[in-house]
Every structure is written in structure tokens, then in C-alpha cells.
Amino acid sequence: MPIYQYKCSNCGKSFERMQSLSEDSIKDCPYCSGKGSVHKVYGDVPVIFHGSGYYCTDHPHSSCDSCPHHEGGN
Ligand SMILES: [Zn+2]
Numbered sequence: 001m002p003i004y005q006y007k008c009s010n011c012g013k014s015f016e017r018m019q020s021l022s023e024d025s026i027k028d029c030p031y032c033s034g035k036g037s038v039h040k041v042y043g044d045v046p047v048i049f050h051g052s053g054y055y056c057t058d059h060p061h062s063s064c065d066s067c068p069h070h071e072g073g074n
Pocket of ligand 1: 008
């Protein structure tokens with residue numbers, strides 16, 4: 001199984017997880033329990049998902065109250 005590196009944008013810690021391709025990406029940080037603040041890192045190059053709050057595009061704007069990254073972008 002491939003090992004993926006993740007990094008938390010909330011507390012800044014990085015960690016690795018062995019996951020199969022069919023497994024969902026980790027989104028919640030095990031260190032600070034930050035919901036949705038973890039993103040995958042490929043090698044030395046961080047993957048940028050359109051900046052913070054990228055997943056807010058996945059659902060109606062009115063649902064963004066539950067998004068920890070939705071930092072008053074209105
Ligand atoms: Zn964290």
C-alpha cells in the first residue's frame with residue numbers, strides 16, 4: 001500500500017498514513033482534532049487545493065457554517 005503524507009493546516013503538524021487507493025483521504029487532524037484541516041502532501045511539493053476553504057465549493061454556501069476554514073470570505 002502506498003504511504004501518503006498529510007499535513008494539518010491548522011496546527012502545522014505532518015504525519016504519514018498507509019492507505020489503499022480505495023480509502024478516503026484523511027481530513028481530520030489527529031493532533032488538534034481540526035476537522036477538515038488536513039491535506040495530502042506529495043513529496044516535497046504541497047498540493048494546493050485552491051487555498052483555504054476549498055471544500056466549501058462542494059456544498060451550498062449556506063452550509064459553510066460547519067466549515068472550520070470558512071474564514072469570513074463573503
Ligand atoms: Zn492539526
